[in-house]
Amino acid sequence: MGACIVPPCNSTKFVQIIISGQVQGVGFRPLVYQLAKELGACGFVRNRGGQVEVVLQAELKTLFLAQLDTHKPLQAQINAIECQDIPPIHTQDFKIAPSLTPSLSLKDTLPLDLATCKLCLQDLANPKSRFFNYPFVACAHCGPRFSLLHTLPYDRAQTSMRDLVMCPACQKDYHNPQSRRFFAQSLSCPHCPITLSFYDQEGKHTDRPLERAIQAIRQSQVIALKGIGGFALVCHAQDRQAVQKVRALKCRPKKPLALMVKNTAVAHALVHLNPLELEALQAPSAPIVLAHKKSPCYDHVAPNLNTLGIILPYSGLHHLLLQFFEALIFTSANLKGEPIITELETLRAKFDLEGILDHSRPILHGIEDSILRCVGKQMGIVRLARGLSPLYMPLESPISLVGMGAHNKTSLCWSRESSLVIPETGALESVESIQNYHKDWDFYSKLYGLPQTIGIDQHPQYTSSQIGQEKALECKATCTPIQHHKAHMHALLGEWELEHPPLEGMEVLGLVCDGSGLGDHQELWGGEVFKAHFRGFWQVEHLLSLQRFWIPKAPNLIQDACTIGYCLAYQHGLTRLLARLEKPLGARANALKGMLDQKIQVSPTTSLGRLFDAIASFCGVGEFNTYEGQSAAQLESLASTTESLDFYPFSLQDRPVMGTPMLEAIEHEILGNQAPLVARKFHNTLAHIALALAKRHNLPMLFGGGVFANRLLCEHITTLFTHRVFFMPKLLSCNDGALAFGQAHFLANQQKEQTWILNKSH
Numbered sequence: 001m002g003a004c005i006v007p008p009c010n011s012t013k014f015v016q017i018i019i020s021g022q023v024q025g026v027g028f029r030p031l032v033y034q035l036a037k038e039l040g041a042c043g044f045v046r047n048r049g050g051q052v053e054v055v056l057q058a059e060l061k062t063l064f065l066a067q068l069d070t071h072k073p074l075q076a077q078i079n080a081i082e083c084q085d086i087p088p089i090h091t092q093d094f095k096i097a098p099s100l101t102p103s104l105s106l107k108d109t110l111p112l113d114l115a116t117c118k119l120c121l122q123d124l125a126n127p128k129s130r131f132f133n134y135p136f137v138a139c140a141h142c143g144p145r146f147s148l149l150h151t152l153p154y155d156r157a158q159t160s161m162r163d164l165v166m167c168p169a170c171q172k173d174y175h176n177p178q179s180r181r182f183f184a185q186s187l188s189c190p191h192c193p194i195t196l197s198f199y200d201q202e203g204k205h206t207d208r209p210l211e212r213a214i215q216a217i218r219q220s221q222v223i224a225l226k227g228i229g230g231f232a233l234v235c236h237a238q239d240r241q242a243v244q245k246v247r248a249l250k251c252r253p254k255k256p257l258a259l260m261v262k263n264t265a266v267a268h269a270l271v272h273l274n275p276l277e278l279e280a281l282q283a284p285s286a287p288i289v290l291a292h293k294k295s296p297c298y299d300h301v302a303p304n305l306n307t308l309g310i311i312l313p314y315s316g317l318h319h320l321l322l323q324f325f326e327a328l329i330f331t332s333a334n335l336k337g338e339p340i341i342t343e344l345e346t347l348r349a350k351f352d353l354e355g356i357l358d359h360s361r362p363i364l365h366g367i368e369d370s371i372l373r374c375v376g377k378q379m380g381i382v383r384l385a386r387g388l389s390p391l392y393m394p395l396e397s398p399i400s401l402v403g404m405g406a407h408n409k410t411s412l413c414w415s416r417e418s419s420l421v422i423p424e425t426g427a428l429e430s431v432e433s434i435q436n437y438h439k440d441w442d443f444y445s446k447l448y449g450l451p452q453t454i455g456i457d458q459h460p461q462y463t464s465s466q467i468g469q470e471k472a473l474e475c476k477a478t479c480t481p482i483q484h485h486k487a488h489m490h491a492l493l494g495e496w497e498l499e500h501p502p503l504e505g506m507e508v509l510g511l512v513c514d515g516s517g518l519g520d521h522q523e524l525w526g527g528e529v530f531k532a533h534f535r536g537f538w539q540v541e542h543l544l545s546l547q548r549f550w551i552p553k554a555p556n557l558i559q560d561a562c563t564i565g566y567c568l569a570y571q572h573g574l575t576r577l578l579a580r581l582e583k584p585l586g587a588r589a590n591a592l593k594g595m596l597d598q599k600i601q602v603s604p605t606t607s608l609g610r611l612f613d614a615i616a617s618f619c620g621v622g623e624f625n626t627y628e629g630q631s632a633a634q635l636e637s638l639a640s641t642t643e644s645l646d647f648y649p650f651s652l653q654d655r656p657v658m659g660t661p662m663l664e665a666i667e668h669e670i671l672g673n674q675a676p677l678v679a680r681k682f683h684n685t686l687a688h689i690a691l692a693l694a695k696r697h698n699l700p701m702l703f704g705g706g707v708f709a710n711r712l713l714c715e716h717i718t719t720l721f722t723h724r725v726f727f728m729p730k731l732l733s734c735n736d737g738a739l740a741f742g743q744a745h746f747l748a749n750q751q752k753e754q755t756w757i758l759n760k761s762h
Contacts, residue, residue: 017056213321229331280372457517459517485526489512511704618667
């Protein structure tokens, strides 16, 4: 790192350096200690809340910061450095001082859970290492962090490891500046172990628990495995009978299941991986990566889809287990609408399992695996969770704000000095998920304080909206309902600003397409075009909806793609297609006609998600959606089976833009048995509509909403927009997981607007 420089420690000038960002749980203090010792510095480094404080001689500041920038830990991210001169301190050495716990701000960041690093994996495989075959091997650069954290600062006493006494060897490593386990908070070894236990029908076994789990999997059993963020259900991926057991346990008949594969060689054998996908798969965040299947041998894992979700082992326990298998089903242990299970008693109450591999380290924050997918020429977030969240975004607000999110893919966002987006926790559809939502509120409000303003979705029936109103009353905060798709637009603007700092007069378009959200006049929106103009704050205007038709209000009918397809065909007079659709619907077809004619128990929608369902039903791949986006995903997979650049007729002058001419052309080709071509041309048409809008307004286009998790659609947009400016989310998901941040951005923007109006009036 450079030659030792030793200025006198009787310096009359010292400097205090406060470093904010991802600087705890990444080996930052040990690195600072080593740099300072090499420079001959006097002073100290310590955790200060969620930041790191460094004090040393003022004359070393420039050199120290240059060395820090060059050598900072791989997983560290520095967001801000604040320096100020301080009176001299009386010391002749440099040390790691005890942490301070001041009142926290949103500059104080939470550490992320990280996959086991390569050096720890070498220890795991080395018979001469004391960590040989130890399932919980970790160091200052890897392992669990957020999932075991009580509060900041990130010290062992603040984690679920605090009651585990380190053995002399671990104590030596923990206090040795030359060890990569120097100040590793999750450190343990076989002499002071986190213990494994295996439970079966005969009871608890502490002898050979891992071997018993391996044997159970080989015997076609489904076991639960406690990992970093909760329990997972695991079985042999090629054992169709065992996979069906998993589906029965989770009431998940067709939803794709993730595969944990032994290594990248197995991953390459199962799916096509481009460089971006391979990089994401091997990242320390260790997400599930959705990639194209190479063969149909795992069709039972992801039925009717051309993709598989692949994840690599990310803990020592996973690596030890995968030594004996090429691929395992690896899916979170939870029921639909419930959070991931973290405790043994809850697991036993929910599932009748043949085996459970448990460990003794408590999980304080249940967290799912993140999911990524290549969209266009970048990786897009499908689920923001372990390894990527809690996520800090550089959005500041003049007052303390909280966005409550929506109903699905629930999240929260705190905003003040910066903005914090918490991990997605699923839908608020059960007592357990609502309790978990309250638990998250309590944890983050204890860290960062109560808000002065709360943003909620304007849908009054969303549980998040109702809880937001309750919290506003409790903490005497203002509560602001925000239109669903406008919040999506603000999430896009908040991320767009990071790459394109807004200037006076800047304008952009936004295309927000999803399943549904409450719009104006009680309509269910989902295919919306916005225009945003910057004048010190963003003015956001709704321009138009791409299409509009009537659908039933009943949730069970909305979930049925054939029902949606019939409603669309009936309203556009597609008589020949109606005859085909009436067969699977039976008597329901006449009931639907009556409902539509008399406008009974139906509502208008502009949802592109429902349009995808309808087209999927026309193409024979739409069915009752047992999971969100099922028919749309099957339509995308069908479209990928053929090549075509053709698209259907549309006109920006027409309302709706996607109207009868397009649907009549679709009907003609469906009756000509060209379903794959219809699926492909439908995707192409959406991309061409986006291009036509961008050309008409001659503005950059921002894309948001769950529809843009569609790889085929995004790839076509990327091709068409080769010579135009466009933006798709990179840090946040395109779906409802981004809404809490969008609500916070809306509220912060509202504060800026009020300041602008006040200044103008004076």
